[in-house]
Amino acid sequence: MTVVHDNLEPTEAKMSATDVSVFYGDKKAIDSVSIDIPTEYVTAFIGPSGCGKSTFLRTLNRMNDTIPTARVEGMIELDGQDIYRSGMDVVQLRARVGMVFQKPNPFPKSIYDNIAYGPKIHGLAEGKDELDAIVEKSLKRAGLWEEVKDRLQDSGTALSGGQQQRLCIARAIAVDPEVILMDEPCSALDPIATAKIEELIAELNGRYAIVIVTHSMQQAARVSQRTAFFHLGKMVEYGRTSDIFTNPHEKRTQDYITGRYG
């Protein structure tokens, strides 16, 4: 029932989901979704509110585990390994699959400590110099270095909203993940800050597999190469972003992108 476009180049799937369903108690939030997440592209999940796109995103790094009533069925693989198998180290998984949230959530610590948090708990740096280097590299990749290099000891919460979100991206980058999940990362930001994040996503593209959930179809069109359209817990259509927006195969997709609902 999911329409997957047949003109996609064969890619190596970094993550792949097979028949994934998610339940909150008795309520089915996601209904048998299957999708491959390629390394070399940005994948966007679009759809109206409550369609399950964020829920599905959170299954990819098992953040749904923190919700007591949530239950996941089906298989999700990272590099061919089922991440829901017993004995899977969730802590390691989340280090490999990083996440950026809807509302910027820097820790109430200094900018430096925000970035150093992940490397410290995972033991990625030996000594202060290495840690300094990781902090600098992460902030540079997140395009925040020039703005904060003179005040690394200031609190991360004192930054502007857009800077906070880039700090959170830098924090995710610092543990050198393979996949970065972004859950509506710009919905709390103004247009200028949004543009900066979008530029950043374009720069990070290729180095990390990126999955972004977004409300804004323009944003999906701007930053992604692959788009999946979700509706009522199902994935309706998946294909190249340009095709989804210009030549959708499904009527529901067309209705959504032309603004008839959502």
Next chain:
Amino acid sequence: MSPAILLLLALGLGLAGWLAARARAWTFRRESANGRLASLPTYHAWYVALWIVLPVLVFVALWGAIAPGLVSQSVLADPAAADLPVFGFERQTILNEARAVATGAAPAVFNPQAAALVEPYRDALSHYNLIGIAVTVLIAFLGGAYAFLRLRPDFAARTKVERIVMSILLGASLVAILTTIGILASLIFETVRFFGMVSPIDFLFGTHWGPDPMANPDNPDPSRYGAVPLFWGTLFIGAIIAMIVAIPLGLMSAIYLTQYANPRLRKWIKPALEILAGVPTVVYGYFAALTIAPAIRDIALKLGVTNPSTESALAAGLVMGVMIIPFVSSMADDSITAVPQAMRDGSLAMGATTSETIRRVLVPAALPGIVAGIMLAISRAIGETMIVVMAASTAANLSANPLDRMTTVTVQIVKMLTGEGSFDHPATLSAFALGFVLFLVTLGLNFIALSVVKRYREAYD
């Protein structure tokens, strides 16, 4: 006749004003074109009622303070008062006796001189009562009339009532502050008297405590008023031993309850823990004296301590620590719960485990609440008397050995105030000086805690 009757009168008048104003507002409403007023009729009613009752309350309070003075002045102006003793105790006794008979509190006079004063007293009382009632009614009418005449269909009674309510609330909050100031003032007064007899240096730095309430009050022996053993005992029992028990246990139980316990278990454990805070301290005292203290002594004997005492600082401190666990844990629980879920999610998504998240993110963010809980617990422990009396004795002792008998400031305050000494004996007055020091220390602790929290808190908003 008394303020109570004046108050009843005021409330009655207020009710009348309330009803009248509401009726008036209803007629506005009927007469107006669209049936709408700027404020609901009840707001007009409350506006008038408050204007009647509040001025009367102020008057009654003032009248209660000055009327007795006016009454006795007019009695003293009576010729029968001319041959009273001029000063002192006897004169006051006679006056009191006469007044008691006049008001009907006593059946007859004992002192013949008072008999002559009963009649003038009775006259003066009824005279001033009449004045009181008249002025009350007058004030109520003036206030009510002023308010009633301002009523109009477009009168903003609602905002006026709002403002009056605000000032009533302000008054209520001032009561607590003024009480604190009053307590402090009375403490300072008696403390200064004490320091006039015993030098503050001897008191604050002397190491021997043993005031003798039977000694000559005019020439106290300053070497018996050294309070250092008391300060040390208070600190050792309340702030060291009790905190070594309460802080880790309280924090760990808060962390378990907020982060690990499933909701059903939490629903049982949290109230059970809070029951601890409701147990009377005397009961803890029994427990400390009858169960813990002997157990500690037995263990000490087995460990080879010669001749350990049945009363020990350790017993009191341990039980006190258990007693204040709920203070630490419930404040910590609240402030950890108040840390936004986004912080937790952010840390977990970085691949941190739950305990890393707690240690590195949640506890630092919740620190202000946690420290506030600990401060509250310390103040509570320092002020605790009963457990110490029962389990650690009342003998002052400067020692670092937790198995020794010890006593605290509050215990000595009770002992000195209930002792055999007269009220102006330095031994009794020393209680006030101890109380004053305790007050300053608690105040200082709170102040330090607040500034530490302000400086080091990791604010998440």
